Amino acid sequence: MSETVQVAADKAQAPDPNRWKALTFIALAQLMVVLDATIVNIALPSAQQDLGISDGNRQWVITAYALAFGGLLLFGGRIADIWGRKRTFVTGLIGFAGASALGGAATNEAMLLGSRALQGAFGALLAPAALSLLAVMFTDSKERAKAFGIYGAIAGGGGAVGLILGGFLTEYLDWRWTFFVNIPFAVVAAAGAYFVIREPAGRNRSPLDIPGVVLSTVGLVSLVYGFTRAESEGWGDSMTIGLFVASAVLLAAFVLVESKVKAPLLPLRVITERNRGGVYLSLGLAIIAMFGLFLFLTYYLQIVKGYSPVKTGFAFLPMIAGMIAGSTQIGARLMNRLPARLLMGPGFLVAAAGMLLLTQMEIGSSYAALLLPAMLLLGLGMGTAFMPAMSLATLGVEPRDSGVASAMVNTSQQVGGAIGTALLNTIAASATTAYVKDHIAGATTQPQQQLVQLQAQVHGYTNAIWFAVGILVVAAGIAFTFINAGSPDATAAAGSLEGTEDDLKVPVIAH
Structure with a gap:
């Protein structure tokens, strides 16, 4: 009997021969989800005008997606454990395609916002399932590192692809194509996953x-x-x-x-550990600052500076380049030599310095002299901080909690993005209204009134950006004080003395 059980166990643990093909379809799905987080930013002004969405409600196009995604990620991870990773992944892709078709065909504000919420909900199904599939298919440490490296590179570069693709689709076709473009991505990934991926063994039978x-x-x-x-x-x-x-x-x-x-949805031991709690909190705060900024800069470049959607997309590239450089050239090179807090804290402060430059923004501000260096500093700082944060968030976690710890990283980012967009938009709108009230009386001609309106918008943006600077400084303070883990090499060495063989087999998932 025991021999039969052992044979079954060996079979279950055998590597999937199609795992590298499967990685292609999983990575394609990840690209679609990450791309969708930025592609709509570029199209938002056009969609707002076309559907008559008010300034007060425009951020819900972003927030509805981020909140549904962030709020349901833990639930999506549990569903994948109970229902099956492959089935959950394919269902999430099909649902995401359907929600995208609904968004592209939207005829009013409610239909667009509903489709965005549905996209977020199905994204919350497929994202944790994708990570789980990678973790169980790539069991060899070298293969796993390579697979997650490819997955991570796509996650990082997807934002840049979204900004540029969003610009081209909005300018040369229509904003609706920023939704329709998801459909071929989802269909190809779902079909490939269905035929290539072998359902990995091991489901969680605990009640939901x-x-x-x-x-x-x-x-x-x-x-x-x-x-x-x-x-x-x-x-x-x-x-x-x-x-x-x-x-x-x-x-x-x-x-x-x-x-x-x-069988809790979120075991409290995952977030009460000092270092992981510090990572989730500081990361969430940093994302609050960043998401609001994306919204303001998109509107500043298109409405105040008159940039086309394509030019706006390319204008964001220095920030993405800074993130990639900070992540691969600074964070990745130093994270095994320095404690995480000595990369995260300074990284958030460098990003705050970039944000501080943007508080000087005016109607006639030069892109090369002000926006370019600010974006580079923001990207470098965030990239440097994110790399060790992602690693530390799942380092030393118990095997039974590795999935939920990984989902919490995504949750803190998505919820932080939702709160950041809503909070900073509220601050900006209030400051804009107050500025118009104080200055419109002196504007007697239509050109003067238009100038006051533009000045009011920029005043609102810079007011909100001051709050973002403060939030990043607080994030740095949390990183310096809460996080006390040593360098990963030292931590891993200490853990190996205490951990079991099973503990050491748990993949560290960075997303």
Whole structure:
């Protein structure tokens, strides 16, 4: 009997002969998801004008996607464990294609926002499933490192592809093609995955934590909607306050439920460990600052400076180049020699310095003299900080928690992006309104009034960017004080003395 069990175990652990083909389709799906996070930014001004979306609601085109994605990632990871990784991955791709078709065909604001939320929900199914598939298919340490390296490179470069492709599609075709372009990506990846990927062994048969799913998702929706409503109704509005209170109660109840149930959606041991908690918190704050900035710079370049969508896409390239350089040339080279806090803290401060430059933005500001160096500093700082953060977030985690720890990295990024877009847009809109109120009386001609409107917009952007600078400084402070792990080499050496053989086989997933 034991011999039969051993043969079955050996068969289950044998490498999938099609694993490298499978990586192609998994990477294609990852490119689609990452691309979609930036491609719509470039198309947003055109979509807003075409569908008559108000300034107060425009950020929901970004926020609906980010919130659904971030709020449901933990749930998506659990579904993949229970239902099967391959089945969840293919279902997520098909659903994402359908949601993209709905977005491209949108005839009004509600239809567009609904499609974005659906995209986020199906993205939350396929992203954790993709990571799980890679982790179980590539069991050899050298192969696994190569596979995750390719996956990570696509994740990093997908943002640049999205900005440029979004510009070309918006300018030469129509903003709707920024949605339709997902369909061939999803269909090819789903078909390839269905025929190539062999369902890996090992499912989690624990019951699904339904109360945890409901409490976490509704709590996060209340939080972001509270920030969004504050823009139009004010911070003292009774419903705005009620949303913040409801969010606090729901998320507190979520923590309580997770501490009591046998199979929690998010085991609290994952986030209460000092270093991982510090990574999630500082990373989430940094993303809050970055997502708001993407929105403001897109509008500044297109509306204030008059850039075309394609030119806007290329204008963001220095930031992407800085991120790649900071990640591969600084972070990757030093992360095994220095403690993570000595890369993350300075990295966030360098990004804050770039953000500080942007507070000097005016209508006539030079791209080469102001925006270019600011973007390079932002990219370098963020790239340097992100590399060790991703590694530390899953370093030394228990085998049973490796998936959820990886999902938490994505969750902190997506929720941070949703909050950042809503919060900073609220601050910018309030400052813009106040500026117009104070200066419009002195503008007697139409050109003067138009100038005041543009000055008000830039004033709103720079006000919000000051808050982003402060948020990045706080993120650096958290990295310096919360995170106390040594260099990965030292940490791994210490862990090898205590860890079991099974512990050492757990892949470190960086995303």
